[in-house]
Amino acid sequence: MASEVLWTAPVADRPVDALVRVPGSKSLTARWMLLAAAAAEPAVLRGALVSRDTRLMRDALERLGAVLAVEDGALHITPIPAPTEEPAEPVEIHTGLAGTVMRFVPMLAALHHGDVRFTGDDAALARPMDPVIDLLRQQGVEVTEHGEPGRLPLTVHGTGRLGGGRLQVDASASSQFISNLLLVAARAEEDVELVHVGAVLPSLPHIEMTVETLRQAGVDASHQLDAEGRHTWRVRRGEIRLGEVAVEPDLSNAGPFLAAAMVTGGTIAVDDWPETTTQPGDAYRDLLARMGGEVWREDGAVCVRGTGTLHGIDADMSAVGELAPTVAALCALADSPSRLTGIAHLRGHETDRLKALATELTKVGARTEELEDGVEIHPGELSGTVFESYEDHRMATAGAVIGLRVPDLRVVDIGTTQKTLPDFVGMWLSMLHPEPATDDA
CATH class of the missing domain: 3.65.10.10 (Enolpyruvate transferase domain)
Structure with missing residues (x-):
């Protein structure tokens, strides 16, 4: 069964430094x-x-x-x-x-x-x-x-x-x-x-x-x-006419890669980040800056650099709940407690994400309290464990983020990431182990 397949999340042995292109939203x-x-x-x-x-x-x-x-x-x-x-x-x-x-x-x-x-x-x-x-x-x-x-x-x-x-x-x-x-x-x-x-x-x-x-x-x-x-x-009744549409990159799916910069003290640039957008993932720019990262725009990309400091955060995430698993993974690795609120609706997603986060982060070693509308996370001494994904793509990528620093963290069914990111594992490994540059013209 797919749910029995374990993927050992790779530990980062150096700061990441990569340009990432994520597929459409x-x-x-x-x-x-x-x-x-x-x-x-x-x-x-x-x-x-x-x-x-x-x-x-x-x-x-x-x-x-x-x-x-x-x-x-x-x-x-x-x-x-x-x-x-x-x-x-x-x-x-x-x-x-x-x-x-x-x-x-x-x-x-x-x-x-x-x-x-x-x-x-x-x-x-x-x-x-x-x-x-x-x-x-x-x-x-x-x-x-x-x-x-x-x-x-x-x-x-x-x-x-x-x-x-x-x-x-x-x-x-x-x-x-x-x-x-x-x-x-x-x-x-x-x-x-x-x-x-x-x-x-x-x-x-x-x-x-x-x-x-x-x-x-x-x-x-x-x-x-x-x-x-x-x-x-x-909404007034009438005809719907699209013509030709260009779909923006998925900014929520960019989150785990940006988080990798925070965890490893490296730099990640996500290409083709729209100047204006209605995507909740755009909030990563503010959230990661508040957690200690350096965030800037450059040549159509959004760049995040980890500074070696990863702070906890108190955030109302009611408008951007889908970002919570990635942010919670960072909170488990931070230097101070965090409180993520306004996300009671996550109980009705692919799984009860609040219960899932509280359970899995506690297993890793971060004392996590499940709140009525969120989670409170107290970082601790983390250790490898089996990290259940609950058939939830964002839980799986949260495990990958924690695994950058915690050896022997095994994610159950990393393939569930195909829900929104068909080649997550390939992109993750390419980020960690980029091909060396050549002198070819």
């Missing part, structure tokens, strides 16, 4: 793919990520009738055809453990005339889906739940239409519950007004990313606070 690739499938005309994506999650998205869109093909290194997407008068044959979509597939595609499936059944990996069956189901039902779409209520597997009985109008959602558990409707809202029969009624709203940058992609696709989308101070989004 998973979050942006997923959004552009889905928008292209719902669009009025074909689109071309350049720099789109190819990973397990995006392959699952591609399969889902193809099962709904879109045509996707790679030509000259770019992904060409022909939209899903208009629904037929007669219901189509039933379709089954396997979401794997991809939140973007399990939360985004059911809303698109409502525009398909026929039954679309969604299932996924075992761990996916425990992830909350209640708000997706509720939004569908608010629009008159019938949904059948086949197992535990509010979880996969479920079937969307698509009629080829979405009603639109004023809708409410509690997205306290995930920003994806906002984005899932916004991405197809322009195809509804009425303009959409979506009001968030939950107690907290995590990962707001991801929703801002969705709104920005909609605007770039010619959709009239806006975000404001209503009279009661509630987040409200409005």
Whole structure:
């Protein structure tokens, strides 16, 4: 079984010094793919990520009738055809453990005339889906739940239409519950007004990313606070037109490499870092500077240099929760305690990331307390151990970061990194052991 495969994380014997190029953003690739499938005309994506999650998205869109093909290194997407008068044959979509597939595609499936059944990996069956189901039902779409209520597997009985109008959602558990409707809202029969009624709203940058992609696709989308101070989004019905899109590099996936500079006292430059972006990974620049690193821009790259000092940090990470595992790994190696808060929603990710971090960092030797909405980390004398990944790509890379300094740290199923970074191990080893320069012209 894959979960039994152990990868001994390599220890760095010298400061790293490398230029890193990370593939396209998973979050942006997923959004552009889905928008292209719902669009009025074909689109071309350049720099789109190819990973397990995006392959699952591609399969889902193809099962709904879109045509996707790679030509000259770019992904060409022909939209899903208009629904037929007669219901189509039933379709089954396997979401794997991809939140973007399990939360985004059911809303698109409502525009398909026929039954679309969604299932996924075992761990996916425990992830909350209640708000997706509720939004569908608010629009008159019938949904059948086949197992535990509010979880996969479920079937969307698509009629080829979405009603639109004023809708409410509690997205306290995930920003994806906002984005899932916004991405197809322009195809509804009425303009959409979506009001968030939950107690907290995590990962707001991801929703801002969705709104920005909609605007770039010619959709009239806006975000404001209503009279009661509630987040409200409005999307006018209309055609979606992407044309040709260049996908930004995945800044969250750059995190472990930047962390390597901090741990080893070396320098890492990540190429093609956008000047402005809605990606949460851009926050690494501030977070790593606060932890003692030197951070600067140079020739289109963001550079981080470790100074030999790695400080603990007290940070509200509610907007950038996906960065927490990498930052927590650095906290375990820091010279003072850390407190990461505002991330209760991480309990509903690939695994309960708060519990996973508390468990694994404690095993390594950092006393870690699990808080209601975060973790408190007290560095200690660290030693090698088996570091469980829980089928979570960001837990796996967190183990790799700690392993740069701690010998004999064995990560369970490093292959789970293929979810968003297909060749993580190859990139990691190349960073640590770059090929020597030659005098060839």
